[in-house]
Amino acid sequence: MSDASALPYRPCVGIMLVNGDGLVFVGKRIDNKEGDAWQMPQGGVDEGEDLKRAALRELAEETGVGEELVTVIAQTREELLYDLPNKLVGKLWGGKYRGQRQFWFLIRFGGGDSDIKLDAHNPPEFNEWKWVAPDTLPDMIVPFKKRVYRAVLEEFHDLI
Known part of the structure; x- marks a missing residue:
């Protein structure tokens, strides 16, 4: 991809x-x-899909956690953007996008660890999972997403 x-x-x-x-x-x-690439759940929004509905769908697909086990607390005020590194442009999402524009949701989990099922969707996106302290997130994520993770942490900090 040249441009x-x-x-x-x-x-x-x-x-x-x-x-x-x-x-x-x-x-x-x-x-x-x-x-060692770790990340929070995320995924695409289908055309015409409500953002909250998309977040709950993606959460269920990637973690097996249904909406009966969660409470949506907040949504970011604005979209957060990131660009893919040049070496990935053209390889991901059929080469149609330069990166992602994301609204983030803070969601409280009311279930137990046994409710998390990484194989709920085929194919699964994750092969391991864990709970981590919020402030460690930017150190765990791929470099091109760090700015987004810091912004999410800053906006949701007092609600976590």
Whole structure:
């Protein structure tokens, strides 16, 4: 791709799933061969889909956690954007996007660890998961998403 800036951003939602201890769910991506890539659940918004509905759908697909086990606490005020590194443009999402534009949701988890089922969707996105302290998130994520994670933390900090 010679000019990624000509491509649009992919509409997306992200989910900060927080348990009763104030810890955040992260999953280790199956498709990342370059190391220890952890992230919070996220995914594309279908055309015409409500953002909250998309967040609950993505959460169920990636973690097996249904909406009966969660409470939506907040949504980011604005979309957060990130650009893919040049080496990934053209390889992800059929080469149609330069990165993602995301609204993030803070969602409180009311279930137990046994309610998390990474194989709820085929194919699964994560092969491991864990609860982590919120402030450790930027150190766990791929570099091109760090700014977004810091912004999500800043906006949701007092609600976690």
